[in-house]
Structures are given as C-alpha cells and as structure tokens.
Amino acid sequence: MVRKIVMKNLTCSTCINKIEKRTSRLSYVNSASFNYTNQILLVDFKDDYNEETALKEIKSIVDMLEDNIDTHYYGTGKAEKKPSFLREYFYVLIGMIIITITFFIYRIPQYFNMIFNTNYELVLPVWAIFVMYWVGYVFLVSRLLKLLIKSFKKFNFFNENTLMIIATFAAMFLGKYEESIAVIILYSIGEHLQTLAVQRSKNEITALMGIKIEYANVLIDDKIVIKDPMQIKVGDVLVVKNGERIPVDGVVTQGSTSLNTSSLTGESKLLHAEVGTKVMSGNICVGDVIQMTAEKEYQDSTMAKVIDLIENSTNAKSKTEMFITQFSRVYTPIVVLLAALLVIFGLIFEPNNVTTPTGYIYRAAIFLVISCPCSLVLSVPLSYFAGIGSAAKNGILFKGSTFLHTLTDVKTIAMDKTGTLTYGAFFVKEYTDEETLKLAASIEKYSNHPIAEAIVEYYKDDIYDIENVKEIPGYGISGELNGHEILAGSKRFLTNNGVEVNQSKLPVGSYTFIAKDKIYIGYVIVKDELKETSMETVRRLTKNYDTVMLTGDNEDSAKDIALKLGGIEYYSELLPEQKLEKFNAIRTNSISLYVGDGINDAPLLKNADIGVSMGSATDLAIEVSDIIIVNDDLRLLEKAIHIAKKTRSIATQNIIFSMTIKLAFLVLSAFGSMVMWLSIFADVGVTLLCVLNALRIIYMKFIEKQKVSTIK
Secondary structure, three states: OEEEEEEEOOOOHHHHHHHHHHHHOOOOEEEEEEEOOOOEEEEEEOOOOOHHHHHHHHHHHHHHHOOOOEEEEOOOOOOOOOOOHHHHOHHHHHHHHHHHHHHHHHHHHHHHHHHHOOOOOOOOOHHHHHHHHHHHHHHHHHHHHHHHHHHHHOOOOOOHHHHHHHHHHHHHHOOOHHHHHHHHHHHHHHHHHHHHHHHHHHHHHHHHOOOOOOOEEEEEOOEEEEEOHHHOOOOOEEEEOOOOEOOOOEEEEEOOEEEEOHHHHOOOOEEEEOOOOEEOOOOEEOOOOEEEEEOOOHHHOHHHHHHHHHHOHHHOOOHHHHHHHHHHHHHHHHHHHHHHHHHHHHHHHOHHHOOOOOOHHHHHHHHHHHOOOHHHHHHHHHHHHHHHHHHHHOOEEEOOHHHHHHHHHEEEEEEOOOOOOEOOOOEEEEEOOHHHHHHHHHHHOOOOOHHHHHHHHHOOOOOOOOEEEEEEOOOEEEEEEOOEEEEEEOHHHHHHOOOOOOOOOOOOOEEEEEEEOOEEEEEEEEEOOEOHHHHHHHHHHHHHOEEEEEOOOOHHHHHHHHHHOOOOEEEOOOOHHHHHHHHHHHHOOOEEEEEEOOHHHHHHHHHOOEEEEEOOOOHHHHHHOOEEEOOOOOHHHHHHHHHHHHHHHHHHHHHHHHHHHHHHHHHHHHOOOOOHHHHHHHOHHHHHHHHHHHHHHHHOOHHHHOOHHHOO
16 A cells, blocks of 8 residues: 655755665565655555554654654645744854854954055954854854764764765864855855755746646535535536636536636647537636536546646656666765875875865865765756656656656657547448448447447437347457347457458448348448648657557558558557557567557557557556556657657756766865865755756746757
C-alpha cells in the first residue's frame, strides 16, 4: 500500500536523500521516494505495517535531520507555521549589527586618515575591535552552530553548515576577519534568497496544476445542493453554470454551451457541447447553463487523474536525477579530502606557508566553501519537474521524469491506426442487405469495439435477441439466435470457424463478415476518417524517426491511410499478439515509442520503452502507458518532444555550468588565486542561477508557438 506523508518545510537536499534511504530500510517498507515540489514522501508499505507506529518512526527519522518539519499523513493534520524570518535569523541580524558598528569604528577612521592624510586614533583599542569581530562572528554563525551540533549528534558530519563553519573559523584564525564575516553574511543572505527562489519555482510549477475543483452543483428534487466533488456518484445530475468547471466526466443531458478546454489541452479554443456530448472534468463552462449526468466519480475523472499524475510525476526519476543524487553523496567528502590533502601538501613542501593569510589552510577553507553540491541537487530535479508542469499545461501528462528524459532518445515510433491516426468515429458505408445489417447490429451490440458501435448506432429498427455471446478480441464475436449460430467478424474469424467467404473485391473500408449456421450471408463495411493533424504530423516525424503504422485493419484500408500519410511503412491485419511480435521485430536496439488507444494496444504500450496513449483511450491503455495526450491531437507528441529536449538541455546546462564554476574556483584556490568572499558565488550564487535557469522551461512561450517542423 502506497501512502503519502507530508513533510512541510523540508528543503535540505542532503536530508531528503537520507530520509528516503533510512525510511526504505524500515522492515515494513518496500520503498520510499520524496516529491520535492509537493514536499510529500511516497512510502510503499508492506501489508503488515502499523499506521501509527510507522508515522512515529518516520517522523523520528525526519526530526533527527531537520527542525520545524511538520510530518503527517496526507489529508490529516494541519501544517505547522514556519518560523518567521526575524525569528529564524534574529541572532544573525544581531551579529550583522555588531559587525557593522565594529567596521565603522575600525575601518572608517583608517580610510579617513588615508584619504585626508590625518592621524585620528581609534575610539577603542585594537584588541577590543578584534573581540567585537569575534563576538559578531559567533552571533553570525550561531544558527549554523546549532545545526552543526545537531548534525554531529546524528553522525552527519559532511553538510554545508559544517563546512561553512570550519572554513570561516579557519579564516578568522588566520586574521581574515572581515573576509570570513563577509562570507557568513553572504552565505546567510544567499541561503535565504535560495529558499525564496526555490519556493517561487515550486509555486510557479504548482500554479500549473492549480485546477482543483472545489465544489459541484448537484440537482436533488429540483433543488441545487452544493457538494464536495468527492461526494458525487455515478448517475448524479449536475448543474454547471457559466464560469464553473465541470466537476466529473459525464454527458450533457440538457442545454448547450461552449467549453474552455485550456486547463486540459493548453489551447484556448472553445468546444461546443450539446445534449449527448461527452464532457471531461476540468473544462470551464463559458456559455449557457447545462445539466449533465455523471459517468464517473471524481477520483476516476480526467481532472483528478491529471492532478494525481502531476503530483506524483517526480517519483519515477530520470537517469540524470539519480546520477546527481549518487554523485552528491560522494562529491562533498571527496572535496573535504582534497582540502585535507592540500594542507598536508603544504606541511610537507611549504611548512612556512601553511598558516599565512594566503597559505594552505586558507586555500583549504575556500575548498570547503565551494564544495556544497546544492546547485545540482536542487536545480536538476527542478528542471525536470518544470518540464513536466509545462507539458501538463499543454495537455501532455508524463508519469515520471524518467520518460521525459528517455523521450529525447527515441528513434523508432510505431502507431496504431484507429483512434490514433484516425478519428475512430466509424460510419456505415455499405452493406449486403437489410437482413445482414440487422444480424450484425443484433450481435455487435454486445461489443464495445468502435466498428461494432458504429453498426449498432446506424441501425435504428428492432434487433434480434442473441444469446450465448462470446467475443474473441481481434477476431470477432459469436452467438445464438433461436438455436442458429451467428458469427460476425473478420474473414479470418469466419474461415477459422469453417465458413467459406465467397466475396470478390470490396470497397476500401473496415468490414465485418456475417455467417449463419456456417453459411456466409454478407458483409457490412464501415469507414473511418484520417485526422487532419495526423497527416502533417506523421510526415514531419518521418523525417527524423523510423515511423511505422501497425493495425488490425485489412490491407486495403491500411494501405489507403499509409499513402495519405506520405507512404509510411505499415503492417495490416495484425492480431494483438502479432502486433507485439512485429513491434519487437522493427524496434531493433533503438529506444522505441508506441502510440495507441485501445485494449488491444495495451501490450504494446507496456512493452515499448515509452507508451503514449490518447486521452480517449480505454482505462487499461491509460493505466499501462507512460505519457497521456489528453485531447487526442497527435501534434502534442511533437510538442512533448520539444519540451523533453529543452528540459534535458537546461538540466545539462545546469550540470555543466555548476561543475565548471566549481572546478575553476577549486583550481584557483589551490594555487592561492582566490579570495574567500568571492568563493561564495560558487556555492549560493551558482545555485540561484541554476534554479532561475530551470524556471525558463515554464516561461519560454516559444515552446507553444514555435513551428513543430524544427524538430531535429
């Protein structure tokens, strides 16, 4: 059982890794993964866990590592108020006041004498000035000292607080008072700005999914009762007014209106809805009042799934994120070791230059300031989550950042035909005679296949009562009518059941053959239309990817669609297991992607490296897929690739920029060419820049406007 545990105010990246690791080691836990943006730990518990005991032990793990963390199960308890800035940095501010006074007493007269060639004496003796510097320093580092003592109790020695105190204390010891104090002040300011920047980024991303439905108007005995969406049951009659969101998926039963679908699709165009129109939760009514019947409960509706996918999308982490997590665990100890080796080198080869103002201890102290890996640990996951949020705003749902990462490596794209490349809205084009059509409609009413639904909808008269109905997916359906065996399906299905189909050339379309008591009696042909967007999209994808169509439809229909798509490679008349075999044969060793929407596509969606399902797909197809295109527009697959490539590019930029700056500063400090106050830029400064760079994914509007033909 997976439970969400809220850990409000947890921002320490090092602590997060340790919480995940230690929680996973509990005997009743299978795994644990922290969602940084939502500050929720997803814990996969074993069946025999005790809810109260588990929360208590996990909370103790958190409290050992961090203060002021409100830990509770999702949906229970109230988050504790985070300490105010003044309360958290009170002693730091006192230290800054003492240092400012000391600086004016000590330095201003010196500068005055230097400029005007005078000889004013200090108000206080030099020793008092130095005492004030040390007192101010103690106040400045008091917050870090508190965290240092706590971390030592937990045997956590390598963290940014420990390194900062050691480094600045070494600088104070060497007489670099003002430089050491400048580093502490800059670090404190930078740390606060970093927290604000990360919080801002989290708010920006969370705003992308700020589409929660607060209430629903339920019609009960001709009266409107306002209910929580979670209370809606299938069959309830709902009233949706102008400006309100549709709370659950359903069908319009009264009135007509226009719907703003931008929350789900990212496009501002309006959708007309009238009686009989199926509508999805999250769409906004911008016209007249309508009544609708709920077809799903809230937790099963489109909007609830969208929100859940976004909230949990960072649990399936990309390779880059996992690498950074592992790297950060060894990076800091390695830098600390290098700092120690630098001092040892000085003791052996230049003992007179160890404790000098620019000597080896000072250089080692700079090493420690630079060593914090926060810029990587924060910005890389943030980049991927921003990419996922941006994609969701455009109607593309990723089930994890690993799929966002893998999408950039795709070489082979295979697609289903019906409902993916075509509308999936079949219409009856031709049939042998009325009796054939009546038999087809009578038996096909027991199937939910789009072709069957088209036949049933087309035939308006009374139908036969068929019994003992059995359906074989991919083949056809059988039943009994007054003791007579009725078969309806593909030519192969009838042939396998001993029926000889004597039918010459048929028009292009998808056909259903009908037999009665092993005797072939006729056919019904239905046709499907190619989506306008499919033609232009597939033609562009073919330029850069190995693109192929896999369908269970007949050769003529498949060939007709393939030619309209630019003559792409295709395979027709495939059963579900044959689709899978053919897909495995064409994918070779490349990263593969499959796009589908039906139950028959589920095996391929699960087997492919990336499975993409359309929004109208069956629940099973959506369940096993990795990416969901909400509005069935294949162009969004291209947009998903754009966003994935931009996200990976920005994450790579952050890694290269961060490591380049840190390595450059480390080399300069090793040779004594770096001052400590500037080295703070390699820590907090780089982190701030990387976080802001990650936010570009959200703000870059060109992702939505640029021509999709630029994919490379």
